[in-house]
Amino acid sequence: MKLDGVGRRYGVRGPWVLRDVQLEVPARALVRIEGTNGSGKSTLLRLFAGIDRPTAGRITGRPRAAYVPERFPAALPFTAAGYLTHLGRIHGLRGPEAARRAGAWLERFGAAGHAGTPLARLSKGTSQKVAVAQALLAEPGLLVLDEAWTGLDQGAREVLGSAVAERVADGGTVVFVDHDPRRLAGTADARYRVTGGRLVLEERGRAEDAAVVAGPRVIIEVQGAPGSAPRSGDGPDSPPLPGRPTIAPGPDGTIRLTVPAAHSDALLRALLMARPPWHIRSVTAAPPSATDPDEPRMDPGSLAHCDARDARNAHDAYAAPRPQAARAPHGVPQARDESGRNVHHDPGAEARP
Amino acid sequence: MIALLRYQAALLIGSHRWLPPVILYAAFLAVGIQTGGPMLDSYGFAAAGTLPMAVWLARICVTSEPPAARNCAAAAAGPGRVHLASLLTAALGALLLALGGTAFVALTSDPHFSDHRVAVPVLPATAAGLLTALACVLLGIAIGALCNWPVLRSPGSAIPAGLLAALLLSVLGASPANAAVTGMVSGSAHGTVSMPWLPLAGTVPIAVAAVAAACVLSSRRN
Numbered sequence: 001m002k003l004d005g006v007g008r009r010y011g012v013r014g015p016w017v018l019r020d021v022q023l024e025v026p027a028r029a030l031v032r033i034e035g036t037n038g039s040g041k042s043t044l045l046r047l048f049a050g051i052d053r054p055t056a057g058r059i060t061g062r063p064r065a066a067y068v069p070e071r072f073p074a075a076l077p078f079t080a081a082g083y084l085t086h087l088g089r090i091h092g093l094r095g096p097e098a099a100r101r102a103g104a105w106l107e108r109f110g111a112a113g114h115a116g117t118p119l120a121r122l123s124k125g126t127s128q129k130v131a132v133a134q135a136l137l138a139e140p141g142l143l144v145l146d147e148a149w150t151g152l153d154q155g156a157r158e159v160l161g162s163a164v165a166e167r168v169a170d171g172g173t174v175v176f177v178d179h180d181p182r183r184l185a186g187t188a189d190a191r192y193r194v195t196g197g198r199l200v201l202e203e204r205g206r207a208e209d210a211a212v213v214a215g216p217r218v219i220i221e222v223q224g225a226p227g228s229a230p231r232s233g234d235g236p237d238s239p240p241l242p243g244r245p246t247i248a249p250g251p252d253g254t255i256r257l258t259v260p261a262a263h264s265d266a267l268l269r270a271l272l273m274a275r276p277p278w279h280i281r282s283v284t285a286a287p288p289s290a291t292d293p294d295e296p297r298m299d300p301g302s303l304a305h306c307d308a309r310d311a312r313n314a315h316d317a318y319a320a321p322r323p324q325a326a327r328a329p330h331g332v333p334q335a336r337d338e339s340g341r342n343v344h345h346d347p348g349a350e351a352r353p
Numbered sequence: 354m355i356a357l358l359r360y361q362a363a364l365l366i367g368s369h370r371w372l373p374p375v376i377l378y379a380a381f382l383a384v385g386i387q388t389g390g391p392m393l394d395s396y397g398f399a400a401a402g403t404l405p406m407a408v409w410l411a412r413i414c415v416t417s418e419p420p421a422a423r424n425c426a427a428a429a430a431g432p433g434r435v436h437l438a439s440l441l442t443a444a445l446g447a448l449l450l451a452l453g454g455t456a457f458v459a460l461t462s463d464p465h466f467s468d469h470r471v472a473v474p475v476l477p478a479t480a481a482g483l484l485t486a487l488a489c490v491l492l493g494i495a496i497g498a499l500c501n502w503p504v505l506r507s508p509g510s511a512i513p514a515g516l517l518a519a520l521l522l523s524v525l526g527a528s529p530a531n532a533a534v535t536g537m538v539s540g541s542a543h544g545t546v547s548m549p550w551l552p553l554a555g556t557v558p559i560a561v562a563a564v565a566a567a568c569v570l571s572s573r574r575n
Contacts, residue, residue, distance in 0.1 A: 010574075046424070049424070049427075049428040050427070050428055050431060050432070050572075051424050051427045051428055051432055051572070052432075052572060052573070053572040053573050055573075064429070065428045065429070066425075066428055066429060067424055067425055067427075067428035067429075068425075069421040069424055069425065071421060072421050072422070072425075073419055073421060074419065074421070074422055075419055076364065076367075076418065076419075076422055077363075077364065077366075077367025077368045077369075078363070078367065082363075086356070086359065086360040086363065087360075087425065087426065087429065089356035089359065089360070090356045090357055090360060090426055090429045090430050091429045092356075131421070131425065134425055135425070135428075138429070140429075144428065
């Protein structure tokens with residue numbers, strides 16, 4: 001996604017709230033926007049989300065977006081679950097799937113008891129949970145959070161933090177504003193400040209990213225149910241697993257996922273929330289040797305297990321340039337990820353009678 | 354778009370804000386249409402009443418969401434499409450109202466011209482009544498689109514502007530809605546059923562242009 005010379009002002013002769021914003025945001029990135037009150041942060045976020053159109057310049061390559069407002073005073077004639085189902089449909093989900101995800105997200109935020117409560121009767125914090133769930137349930141390519149943490153209780157704040165990490169790990173872009181400097185500290189790929197109508201780069205790169213990759217790793221042994229398909233699906237656009245685990249066949253038809261310890265929670269959650277869920281056999285700390293990022297983690301021969309379509313997808317992925325390729329030194333190289341995904345399809349096939 | 358229409362329709366129905374215009378229109382029909390009156394005049398009268406109701410319904414649908422909720426839907430589907438869905442919902446609601454009014458007239462009026470002697474061909478007359486109502490609804494939606502957010506943002510200017518425009522376009526001879534209604538009434542007096550094709554051909558581009566302008570503006574103003 002690219003912002004090219006973007007400016008915004010309200011009214012024909014109004015002052016420029018933003019001017020000459022040049023910004024390129026890759027997929028799989030967490031971007032923090034800072035600035036004082038009234039500096040134009042919210043305007044920038046509205047431009048990101050596509051709610052506003054820039055007065056000058058253009059925005060290209062925006063994926064399907066979801067937006068969380070700072071305050072969600074929803075005087076709407078719906079129940080919480082009903083509203084979420086409507087929004088899920090607007091995001092392109094089918095009705096039953098939207099309703100299922102609405103329930104799942106309300107439960108994750110600890111608001112399952114309010115699913116049948118009319119929105120007008122919800123407390124401020126619970127309304128905010130609905131606003132956040134609305135954006136997360138459709139797994140958008142671009143998630144825009146305008147002080148979304150405001151009003152959430154401690155548990156929900158942590159859930160939102162890990163949901164943001166999952167969105168990024170799944171290949172999404174997250175842009176957020178928050179006045180708490182510790183919010184998602186150290187995980188943002190870039191930090192920008194809006195000042196005097198300009199966007200200034202404060203810091204680029206994930207300082208501890210290399211530390212996370214080289215840090216302690218966790219081995220998760222899982223087994224798929226008979227006939228189960230991995231959550232990542234079959235399509236070429238299916239997202240990789242959170243934390244981009246290294247995948248290798250384990251004993252007894254299990255598979256071994258090796259992932260940086262910082263991402264293990266997100267990965268476990270993704271495996272357990274898959275339909276049908278994966279059976280977790282064991283979670284153990286990896287021996288230090290597994291942390292060498294240059295060690296070949298994949299037996300190339302195991303690609304032979306894949307069906308022709310998977311092999312084709314893998315080939316496409318090798319050929320297609322991707323934005324995150326630029327970050328290869330920090331992350332897991334692309335090829336490994338793709339082949340890993342293909343191996344991930346295997347146990348399902350093996351488990352079938 | 355279907356998901357957006359479902360959402361907007363659920364908003365309209367669930368909010369019960371449709372009740373006042375429906376009750377007012379029912380009262381308008383009950384008071385203004387005499388049982389056994391000439392059919393074409395009654396159709397023209399019933400159609401004329403749908404114009405202000407369409408303006409009102411457009412205002413209800415455009416303002417049914419608080420800005421925070423509108424932003425959430427706009428991020429997902431685009432602000433223009435969200436606005437289009439709300440205006441289409443208003444148009445569908447006004448058309449239902451027009452169908453109800455036409456059915457009421459068809460059941461209660463006298464199927465004769467205004468001399469009460471020559472019989473009116475019922476089917477062409479009903480078709481002409483429906484088309485007249487459609488012209489009035491479309492013009493009402495056009496007024497509603499131009500006299501509300503995002504074109505006129507404060508209620509202080511939007512409501513008087515909408516009322517005034519609805520009144521003027523019902524009364525002034527140059528308005529296509531007025532031309533369609535007048536065509537029905539004079540047809541009744543002259544013993545002919547004339548289809549309001551010309552007024553309808555005038556309102557369709559007006560409505561399309563007004564709705565398109567409002568939808569384009571919805572992402573530029575705030």
